[in-house]
Amino acid sequence: MGQDWAPGATVARLHGMQEVAGSNPAESTSYCVFGWFWMKKEINYKALVNSAIKALGDAYGVEKGGRIYASAVLSTTGKIYTAGAYWSYTASLTLHGEQAALAHAAAHGDGDILAIVSVCDDKPRDGVFAHPCGICKQLIWENSLRSGISVKVVMANSSGKYIVKEIKDLVPYPWPTSKK
Ligand SMILES: [Zn+2]
Numbered sequence: 307m308g309q310d311w312a313p314g315a316t317v318a319r320l321h322g323m324q325e326v327a328g329s330n331p332a333e334s335t336s337y338c339v340f341g342w343f344w345m346k347k348e349i350n351y352k353a354l355v356n357s358a359i360k361a362l363g364d365a366y367g368v369e370k371g372g373r374i375y376a377s378a379v380l381s382t383t384g385k386i387y388t389a390g391a392y393w394s395y396t397a398s399l400t401l402h403g404e405q406a407a408l409a410h411a412a413a414h415g416d417g418d419i420l421a422i423v424s425v426c427d428d429k430p431r432d433g434v435f436a437h438p439c440g441i442c443k444q445l446i447w448e449n450s451l452r453s454g455i456s457v458k459v460v461m462a463n464s465s466g467k468y469i470v471k472e473i474k475d476l477v478p479y480p481w482p483t484s485k486k
Contacts, residue, residue, distance in 0.1 A: 349421050351470060354378050355462045357386050358423035361403070362464070365390030374427040375436065377403035379411050379419045382455070387411040404442035408449060418453035422446055423460040423468070430465035437461050438476070447477045451485050 358378035365374045368391070378388040389406030401409075404424055411417050426436035438446060438459060450457040450473050459476055462468035474480070 349380060349458065351421070351460055351468060352466070354380055354386060354421060355423050355425065355460060355466055355468050357388050358403075358407075358425040358460075358462060359464060359466060361388035361390050361407075362425065362427050363390070364388065365393070365403070367393035369393065375403040376425055377407035378423045379407045380421045381411050381416040382418045382420060382453070383416050385411075385414070385416055387414065387416070402439060402442050404438050405445060408445055417449070418455060419449055419457055420455060421458040421460055421470075423462055425462040425464060427464050430463040430467065435461035435463050435467070435469055443473070443476050446473045447480050448482075450474070451480075451482070 355378070358376050361376035361378060362374050365376060368374055372393070374391065376388065376390040378386050380386055387407055387410040389403055389410045391403045392401040392406050394400045404422060407422065408417070408419070411419060422438075424436040424438045424442070428434070428436070438461075443459075446457055446459060457473045459471050459473050460468050461471070
């Protein structure tokens with residue numbers, strides 16, 4: 307019938323491959339990919355968040371004392387691609403973790419995503435999570451528009467706690483509203 311996948315089983319990191327073992331937590335949503343079609347199944351959010359937390363160590367060029375951000379995306383093929391932020395002295399040229407993770411997946415020809423994590427190295431506080439910035443929300447929205455998938459945005463803290471929202475709920479008046 308189709309090819310099933312083990313959520314979180316395969317992780318491609320910027321610096322090599324890494325296996326992430328994980329069980330599906332009760333709070334999860336997942337998908338199964340059948341060629342052009344995808345169906346709801348389970349996303350292993352815990353494994354995805356843990357991958358993003360590990361990628362905090364991959365941030366490039368961070369200024370001493372600077373806040374570190376990272377991300378992980380789950381593609382429609384079941385792979386996880388991670389990235390830390392890629393800093394520029396100009397600040398404005400800095401690639402955010404989410405941008406770098408989206409580009410990392412696309413660089414593997416696997417750019418349609420089901421979920422994306424935002425995480426920061428801030429000391430964890432109850433109810434406080436890293437959110438994607440406006441630019442990253444726009445990129446996630448456009449990814450969703452291209453694939454037709456309602457991308458799940460996983461906002462996490464460095465202790466592994468997270469909340470999940472759909473990108474359409476984070477971008478209530480999006481542009482563009484449809485693909486060309
Ligand atoms: Zn951003």
